[in-house]
Amino acid sequence: MIRADIVIRNCTIVTMSEMGIIRQGVIAVKDGVIMYVGKGVEAPEFEADEFINGDGRIAMPGLVNCHTHAAMALFRGIAEDMKLSEWLKEKIWPLEAKLRSDDVYYGALLSCIEMIKSGTTCFSDMYFYEDMVAKAAAETGLRCILSSGIIDAGHKMLGRVLLREAVKVAKRYHGSLGGRITVMLGPHAVYSCSPNLLKKVGEEAEKLGIGVHIHLAESESDYNSIKETYGKSEVEILYEAGLLRPSLLAAHCIHLSDEDITLMAKQNVKVAYNPISNMKLASGIPRIRDLLNAGIVVGLGTDGPASNNSLDMFDTMKTAALLQKVRYMDPRVLPARKVVEMATIDGARAVGLGSVIGSLEVGKRADIILIDVNKPHLKPLHDIYAALVYSARGSDVNTTIVDGRIIMDERNIKTVNEYEVMEKAEAAAYDLLSRKDVVRSLIEKFIKMV
Numbered sequence: 001m002i003r004a005d006i007v008i009r010n011c012t013i014v015t016m017s018e019m020g021i022i023r024q025g026v027i028a029v030k031d032g033v034i035m036y037v038g039k040g041v042e043a044p045e046f047e048a049d050e051f052i053n054g055d056g057r058i059a060m061p062g063l064v065n066c067h068t069h070a071a072m073a074l075f076r077g078i079a080e081d082m083k084l085s086e087w088l089k090e091k092i093w094p095l096e097a098k099l100r101s102d103d104v105y106y107g108a109l110l111s112c113i114e115m116i117k118s119g120t121t122c123f124s125d126m127y128f129y130e131d132m133v134a135k136a137a138a139e140t141g142l143r144c145i146l147s148s149g150i151i152d153a154g155h156k157m158l159g160r161v162l163l164r165e166a167v168k169v170a171k172r173y174h175g176s177l178g179g180r181i182t183v184m185l186g187p188h189a190v191y192s193c194s195p196n197l198l199k200k201v202g203e204e205a206e207k208l209g210i211g212v213h214i215h216l217a218e219s220e221s222d223y224n225s226i227k228e229t230y231g232k233s234e235v236e237i238l239y240e241a242g243l244l245r246p247s248l249l250a251a252h253c254i255h256l257s258d259e260d261i262t263l264m265a266k267q268n269v270k271v272a273y274n275p276i277s278n279m280k281l282a283s284g285i286p287r288i289r290d291l292l293n294a295g296i297v298v299g300l301g302t303d304g305p306a307s308n309n310s311l312d313m314f315d316t317m318k319t320a321a322l323l324q325k326v327r328y329m330d331p332r333v334l335p336a337r338k339v340v341e342m343a344t345i346d347g348a349r350a351v352g353l354g355s356v357i358g359s360l361e362v363g364k365r366a367d368i369i370l371i372d373v374n375k376p377h378l379k380p381l382h383d384i385y386a387a388l389v390y391s392a393r394g395s396d397v398n399t400t401i402v403d404g405r406i407i408m409d410e411r412n413i414k415t416v417n418e419y420e421v422m423e424k425a426e427a428a429a430y431d432l433l434s435r436k437d438v439v440r441s442l443i444e445k446f447i448k449m450v
Contacts, residue, residue: 004028004035004048005404011054011370013037014384016061016344016359021384027059029366032178032404037360050406056374057398058384060340061358062121062143062367063313064347066272067213067251067301069127070136071099071107073114074429075306084219084281092306096128098435103428104129108136110425111311113418116140117411118312118394121367121402124249124272124301124351126186126213134173134181141407141415143367145351146173147186147213152197159197163204170208179365180403182210182352184249189215190234191222198241211247211352214238217260218252218283235260244269249350251301253291254284261287265294270350273342275319276310277303285327288320288334299347300339312394317343321389336385370399 006029013025015037026043028036036043072092079091104127115123122143125133130146137144148166152159166185174183185208187193187201205212217223217234226234235256238244244267251272256264264271273288291298300320302311317339324334348358357367373381377391400408407415 001047002044004030004046006050007046007048008052008054008059009040011057011059013360014058014060016341017361027360029404032366034360034362034364034366037362054370056372058371058373059368061344061360062369062402063119063343064299064351064358065120065123065302065313066299066347066350067274067303068123068125069304070111070125070133071104071127072304072306073110074103074107074425074432076309079306084283085221087281098432099128101129101132103432105132105136106425106428108133109421111305112136112140112142113413113421114311115142116400116408116413119369119397120313121400122357124213130169137181138177139416141402141405143180143402145182145184147184149186149188150201151188151192152194153192163200167204170210174210184211184213186213190226190237195237195241198243202242211249212243213249216250216253217255220255220284223255233257233260235263239263247352254278254286261290261294265296271296271298272301272350273298273320274301274303275323276316277307281307285323288324289328297346297349298342299350300342313343314392314394317389336389339389340385366401366404368401369397371396372398
């Protein structure tokens with residue numbers, strides 16, 4: 001008899017490994033690590049603290065959200081039907097200038113419970129007050145990658161201060177909670193960070209041995225402005241700054257030339273594809289087939305709840321596939337299995353955790369979700385990958401396990417009171433909106449921190 005903490009029996013396992021799909025399978029977990037994945041008839045006998053009946057369930061790796069701004073859940077529905085530049089300058093940035101650390105905490109908590117209930121077990125965040133995002137992830141039980149936002153926007157002192165604070169966050173949180181929290185540095189974008197600041201970010205990241213998370217080539221107008229100002233593309237500027245590297249996670253990557261893609265592939269840069277946000281803000285459609293053909297690892301992201309309005313990665317998977325089929329006018333582009341890979345193992349690789357999560361294999365951390373397939377929209381189940389991409393919804397997730405801990409069981413979150421979180425987050429949002437416009441701007445705030 002082999003001792004385990006959790007044993008899931010009689011489930012259909014989508015391993016996202018060379019083992020493929022296992023029917024009537026068993027998964028055993030001990031000390032947060034997967035100790036057995038295989039057919040039930042071949043499994044040893046286990047005794048466990050928790051046996052889960054997986055009959056009528058698909059077990060698969062937890063989904064990896066490669067790019068979001070969790071605290072922006074407070075802004076959901078505030079800035080609608082606007083161009084990206086207006087959305088940022090007229091709505092989002094003025095609101096962000098009023099943010100306090102508690103706002104970020106409650107916004108992040110709200111996003112965490114939404115992600116847990118829709119099957120995301122790991123998210124890569126970029127925002128301010130990332131220590132509050134770490135606190136929310138710690139309390140809810142999720143895995144996360146923190147990236148403190150860094151800009152200078154023509155103010156060198158601001159860039160130095162934000163970089164210094166980001167380094168502090170990295171030193172404090174990277175590898176914390178048994179590795180459940182890791183850290184990247186988060187320069188906002190090429191248009192909001194000077195080449196000198198980008199170079200310094202790269203140097204600090206190298207010293208710390210961590211990655212860099214940036215918005216890249218999201219807006220055509222910014223792309224053209226950069227080209228006109230510097231005579232180079234955003235990708236070329238990053239290359240000269242020493243930031244094009246395997247540990248660079250570039251979100252969006254919509255407006256790229258063939259030369260940009262070749263250069264990114266040569267440097268093994270990772271990409272986060274955010275189809276719904278790109279559509280909602282009319283930013284454009286990235287050439288995902290071209291990126292994949294070049295050998296670039298592409299993961300999926302929701303972007304923030306203010307530019308997507310949802311953190312449902314199942315919704316993102318479906319949109320990701322359909323949008324590319326229309327982009328290339330070819331229904332064969334991004335087949336369902338590849339899209340599931342992008343949401344799991346490729347997403348894990350994109351955020352630097354491919355050896356830790358993203359597939360259900362012996363020795364990996366136990367980030368597992370169970371999907372209830374006893375639903376009319378999931379019957380008959382001819383093609384499991386197609387069902388996950390084109391038919392499944394986040395609300396079909398029944399159980400969420402992170403690092404070997406059950407954090408949602410039968411749709412009930414076990415780590416926090418979700419109704420209390422919703423109430424407090426809503427109150428924080430209304431309070432934020434009611435604050436008078438006498439709050440100092442972000443630039444003034446951080447300059448005075450020196």
